[in-house]
Amino acid sequence: MYITTIFWGLAVQLYSFCFSSTSYRVRIALSIKGIDYDYLGVNLRAGEQRSDSYIKINPAKGVPVLVTDEGDEITQSMAILSYLDDLYPAPALLPKDSLAKARVLELCNIIACDMHPVNNLRILAYIQGELGARDEQKDAWYKHWIAEGMNAVEAQLSKHGFGDFCFGDAPTLADVCLIPQVTNALRFKCDMSAYPRAMAIYEHCIALPEFERAAAANQPDMIN
Amino acid sequence: MYITTIFWGLAVQLYSFCFSSTSYRVRIALSIKGIDYDYLGVNLRAGEQRSDSYIKINPAKGVPVLVTDEGDEITQSMAILSYLDDLYPAPALLPKDSLAKARVLELCNIIACDMHPVNNLRILAYIQGELGARDEQKDAWYKHWIAEGMNAVEAQLSKHGFGDFCFGDAPTLADVCLIPQVTNALRFKCDMSAYPRAMAIYEHCIALPEFERAAAANQPDMIN
Known part of the structure; x- marks a missing residue:
């Protein structure tokens, strides 16, 4: 079921909070597709998403944010899921029809x-x-x-x-x-x-x- | 800019409300792609979206709903926009990259x-x-x-x-x-x-x- 992904670039990273359901969506997709990644916790209950340094990463002050193996930061879980399904197409999470x-x-x-x-x-x-x-x-x-x-x-x-x-x-x-x-x-x-x-x-x-x-x-x- | 679309099936229909911004999204996409459609008004201010007959069309009680030229009903504006961009690819509204x-x-x-x-x-x-x-x-x-x-x-x-x-x-x-x-x-x-x-x-x-x-x-x- 799992695909061995060889990264020639940086490690994929995910800004995530354990209880965030939008982070959970992306974690499931990464898991199904067998993509390794570094986990970067953002404690929403402690307000870390509103810090100046985090707002530079995500102006919408939310998780998740995916950092691609080329260093690009993508916010919004539905945009991240579309990107992952395009770039790591097996197993596909969207039908072709x-x-x-x-x-x-x-x-x-x-x-x-x-x-x-x-x-x-x-x-x-x-x-x-x-x-x-x-x-x-x-x-x-x-x-x-x-x-x-x-x-x-x-x-x-x-x-x-x-x-x-x-x-x-x-x-x-x-x-x-x-x-x-x-x-x-x-x-x-x-x-x-x-x-x-x-x-x-x-x-x-x-x-x-x-x-x-x-x-x-x-x-x-x-x-x- | 506009494409002549020849429909062999039914006319495309759109359940819409003039002031609904999600309906407006779909109307813009239909207009950019030059797709003719029949307009079916649903007055949200009068609560028409909560009628029994409309809930059968959209259980989420909202507009827009697209009825395709094969009679399939699609709810949720973002799903409709994806469908339209797949089926009527010119001009494309999502980049390939x-x-x-x-x-x-x-x-x-x-x-x-x-x-x-x-x-x-x-x-x-x-x-x-x-x-x-x-x-x-x-x-x-x-x-x-x-x-x-x-x-x-x-x-x-x-x-x-x-x-x-x-x-x-x-x-x-x-x-x-x-x-x-x-x-x-x-x-x-x-x-x-x-x-x-x-x-x-x-x-x-x-x-x-x-x-x-x-x-x-x-x-x-x-x-x-």
Whole structure:
């Protein structure tokens, strides 16, 4: 399954935070493709992403950032995933067929656009800080957007999926995005019983070594 | 500049709302590629996206949805844009080179993930309804996330851009995403003076007929 990658240039590096689901997406893709890399931890809870030195690397103040073997820094997980799939094409994480590829990206973007951004740390901090939301209001906010998004994910899997993975019998970027999002939802104690297709895929994937290696618990910056 | 497209199948259709910036992205791409389509208005302000019949088309309750000439429905603007660029490759809106393509997607995703989702109608309705935000708090929320995102866009243009368009002398998906986002920010009276590169690109693009045809004012469902 794994490809031996010989680097003639620098080592690939990844700025990442163990609990960041967008970092987790990229870690899964690197793991599936068998790409070695140096792990550079950025502690989002300690605000390291807002330091002057880090803003020079990523003006959007987020993780992940991939540093390629030629030293180019790429921000935004979906851009990094596209780059990795172009440059390390085996195993492919996007289908060649245009419509099949659109189906994968559709599921990715329900997660990457509709779900993740509205529940990330900076948004939760703003609704509690500037808007004065109480803990139970923050909790309701989180669960509301998970439910809205997961309903759409489950409906799409029902219409267009699914096998052991979101689309068929091999992982795609849809699984790369889904597993970290479900992991987050479970950490926030969301009720996932209404999404049996998504949860079956989740259970299948997290048992695989390619996904396990990428999990928060197995990262060098894991904190409790 | 325009390509004559002969359809042997059905007409391409687009579910769209005049003021939806994600619909606007797809309208610009269709216009640049010279693809004829039937316009199906979905009035988001009247809640038409939450009707039972529409949820069958898009379980995520949003616009746009592209119906292909073979009758396949594709949701999520970024998935639709990828599909259109694959199937109607001239003029291309994504570079062939992997790193150049990643640069375009990086800018797209600052807008599609970090900016647009946190300021769309359903979020603004929730912070005013469930969280009780006052009008001035909603206004501050909107402007805060525009400023965070535009700072990152401007920094990326400064590092990696720019010409008449975000990347060089021809439009890419970065412009397709940037112009609708700036349009929204101006409608909400955001101060854009700190982003001279982005605003020069905006001014250049909106004067072009391909972009003008796609603007809200020129759609059949334009409302005041």
